[in-house]
Each structure stands twice: as C-alpha cells, then as structure tokens.
Amino acid sequence: MVERISDAEHEIMEVLWIKAPLTATEVADRVADAKGWSLQTVKTLLSRLAAKAVIGTERDGRRFLYSPLVERDTYLAGVSRKFVDRLFGGKVTPLVAHLAEADELSDDDIREIEELLRELKG
Amino acid sequence: MVERISDAEHEIMEVLWIKAPLTATEVADRVADAKGWSLQTVKTLLSRLAAKAVIGTERDGRRFLYSPLVERDTYLAGVSRKFVDRLFGGKVTPLVAHLAEADELSDDDIREIEELLRELKG
DNA sequence: CGCTACTGACTACATCTGTAGTTTCATCGA
DNA sequence: TCGATGAAACTACAGATGTAGTCAGTAGCG
Numbered sequence: 001m002v003e004r005i006s007d008a009e010h011e012i013m014e015v016l017w018i019k020a021p022l023t024a025t026e027v028a029d030r031v032a033d034a035k036g037w038s039l040q041t042v043k044t045l046l047s048r049l050a051a052k053a054v055i056g057t058e059r060d061g062r063r064f065l066y067s068p069l070v071e072r073d074t075y076l077a078g079v080s081r082k083f084v085d086r087l088f089g090g091k092v093t094p095l096v097a098h099l100a101e102a103d104e105l106s107d108d109d110i111r112e113i114e115e116l117l118r119e120l121k122g
Numbered sequence: 123m124v125e126r127i128s129d130a131e132h133e134i135m136e137v138l139w140i141k142a143p144l145t146a147t148e149v150a151d152r153v154a155d156a157k158g159w160s161l162q163t164v165k166t167l168l169s170r171l172a173a174k175a176v177i178g179t180e181r182d183g184r185r186f187l188y189s190p191l192v193e194r195d196t197y198l199a200g201v202s203r204k205f206v207d208r209l210f211g212g213k214v215t216p217l218v219a220h221l222a223e224a225d226e227l228s229d230d231d232i233r234e235i236e237e238l239l240r241e242l243k244g
Numbered sequence: 245c246g247c248t249a250c251t252g253a254c255t256a257c258a259t260c261t262g263t264a265g266t267t268t269c270a271t272c273g274a
Numbered sequence: 275t276c277g278a279t280g281a282a283a284c285t286a287c288a289g290a291t292g293t294a295g296t297c298a299g300t301a302g303c304g
Contacts, residue, residue: 006261007208024281041263043282048261062270062281076209077224080217083205084226086129087198092221093234095202099214100242102199104206110239112215117232120222128291146251162294165252170291184251184300 002070002078003052011035012045013054017072021058021065124192124200125174133157134167135176139194143180143187 005013015030016022022030028042037045046066049055057064088094096113099105105113127135137152138144144152150164159167168188171177179186210216218235221227227235 004260008262010208037262038264039281040265044262044264047283064282073220073223076216077220079209080220081224081226084221086132087201090226092218092227092231093238096214096218096235097238098195098199098202099206100238101195102203104203104212105214105242107243109214110242113218114236114239116215116219116222117236120227120232121229126290130292159292160294162296163292166292166294169253186252 002075003054005049005052005054005075008035008037008041009045009049009054012042012049013068013070013072013075016055016066016068020067022067023060023063023065027066124197125176127171127174127176127197130157130159130163131167131171131176134164134171135190135192135194135197138177138188138190142189144189145182145185145187149188 011031011034012027015027018030024043024046025039027046028037028039031037031042046055050057050066054068054070055066056069057066059065084090084092084095096105133153133156134149137149140152146165146168147161149168150159150161153159153164168177172179172188176190176192177188178191179188181187206212206214206217218227
C-alpha cells in the first residue's frame with residue numbers, strides 16, 4: 001500500500017524519479033518550467049511527501065537531499081490497479097476499448113500492444 | 123470538458139447510470155450496501171452533482187427525480203484520457219504493460235484485448 | 245383542518261490540496 | 275566576529291471532499 005500521492009506531489013515525484021538525490025532548490029528548478037511553482041510550494045510538497053515516507057531525506061550540511069523511497073513502477077502499478085478497479089470493474093479490456101473508441105489509439109499503438117501481448121503469451 | 127467528479131460522487135453516478143431517474147431515497151438504498159452512507163450524505167452528493175450540472179433534477183410532487191446528464195461512456199473516456207496522459211505520457215502501451223507485469227492480465231484478458239484490437243484494425 | 249412525517253435546503257466541520265508567506269537558525273564571507 | 279544569505283520549519287488560507295446534522299416547508303392522513 002503506497003500512500004496516496006496528490007497531483008501536485010506527483011509532479012515532484014516525477015522529477016525525483018528522473019534524478020535523485022536532489023536538494024529542494026534543484027527540484028524547484030526542474031519543475032519551474034512546467035508548473036511555475038514557487039520554491040516554498042515545492043518545499044511544502046517535499047515535506048508532505050517526506051511525512052508520507054514516500055521520499056527519504058538525507059542531511060547534507062545545512063540542506064537536505066531528497067530521494068524517492070518508492071519506485072516509479074511500483075507506484076504506477078498500484079495506481080493503475082486502483083484506477084481500473086474503480087472505473088472498469090478491474091477489467092482492462094473495457095479501458096482499452098474506451099481509449100480505442102475515443103481515437104486515442106493509433107495504428108502504431110495497436111501494433112505495439114499486440115506485440116506486447118504476444119510476448120506475454122510466449 | 124466534463125466537470126470533475128469525486129470518488130464519492132462517482133459512486134452515486136454509477137447508481138444513476140444503471141437506472142434513472144431515481145429519488146434521493148432510492149439512490150441511497152442502492153448505495154447503502156456498498157458504502158453505508160446516510161441518506162443525508164447521499165443527498166449532499168446529489169446536490170453537488172446537480173450543482174455541477176452532471177445530473178439533472180425533475181420535480182415529482184414534493185420530491186426530486188435525479189438523472190445523469192453525462193453518459194457513462196463519455197465520462198469514462200475523459201477520465202481515462204486524463205489518467206493515461208498524466209501517468210503514462212498519453213501512451214496506452216506502458217499502462218497495459220504495467221497491468222500485465224503486475225499479473226493483472228489473465229490469459230483470457232489477453233485474448234479479449236487481442237480480439238478487440240483485431241476488430242479495430244479490420 | 246391540524247399534525248406528522250418525509251423531503252429538500254442550509255449549515256457544519258475535519259481533512260486534504262494547492263499555493264504560498266513568515267520565522268528562525270546556522271553558516272560563510274568580509 | 276558579525277551580519278547577510280540561504281535553508282528548513284512553522285503558519286496560513288481558500289477551495290474540495292467525506293460525512294453528516296438541523297431546519298423548514300408541504301402533502302397526505304386522521
């Protein structure tokens with residue numbers, strides 16, 4: 001059971017999953033482009049993530065270095081599971097069907113998924 | 123752009139998507155098993171959904187009848203889209219891959235999805 | 245015709261989220 | 275050594291969410 005991570009917190013996690021450990025300032029720099037949050041906001045989010053034990057802190061002189069304690073794959077698997085459970089009764093097929101109907105699936109996507117499924121069976 | 127629907131509100135929607143119109147009491151009865159909410163809670167959620175114009179109200183004597191204004195398919199498509207965008211950069215393949223790795227896909231699921239994809243191409 | 249019971253409307257309130265401002269403490273340079 | 279600077283800690287605050295309680299009005303029963 002990975003703690004619930006909010007949307008804003010998730011942005012921070014994505015940064016730390018790309019590179020860690022980072023200081024608060026470094027994280028802020030890396031999200032600044034996309035989100036334009038202030039340094040204070042980033043620090044608040046880092047504190048909340050640390051409180052949830054989703055990231056770890058390590059003292060480096062007067063600063064902290066932050067690193068994920070949860071792997072991206074683990075987190076995504078959990079969240080995906082919940083999503084499919086809640087909205088599609090746990091079945092992936094209807095989800096794929098919906099995305100397909102909404103033209104979210106290109107021919108390349110379809111080929112990729114077919115390839116993936118073939119590997120799963122093999 | 124369908125308004126944001128919270129988890130609790132979504133439960134109400136599922137009930138109304140199965141059968142509508144329904145009175146508040148009827149909705150409460152139908153969610154009671156699963157969630158055990160009080161009638162008041164259900165009424166609050168119905169009000170919030172009505173305020174968002176996600177459901178419509180129709181007077182029936184001294185009561186209201188509630189019906190969805192948004193189709194389930196439309197809603198699911200939107201939510202799925204956002205989900206895949208946010209967590210998988212818009213690509214469905216990694217999502218399917220994650221579910222597969224987590225053993226969420228049975229052989230039957232795989233066959234079903236393959237079938238679906240074949241239809242999409244055909 | 246008046247009271248009761250059911251219904252919607254309004255109010256409540258703690259927690260979570262997004263987005264910071266302010267304070268305090270320590271450190272590094274002059 | 276002392277002040278400026280930078281970092282974390284603490285505080286703030288409005289809106290969303292989960293979960294109801296209370297009030298007020300009306301329709302139907304006696």
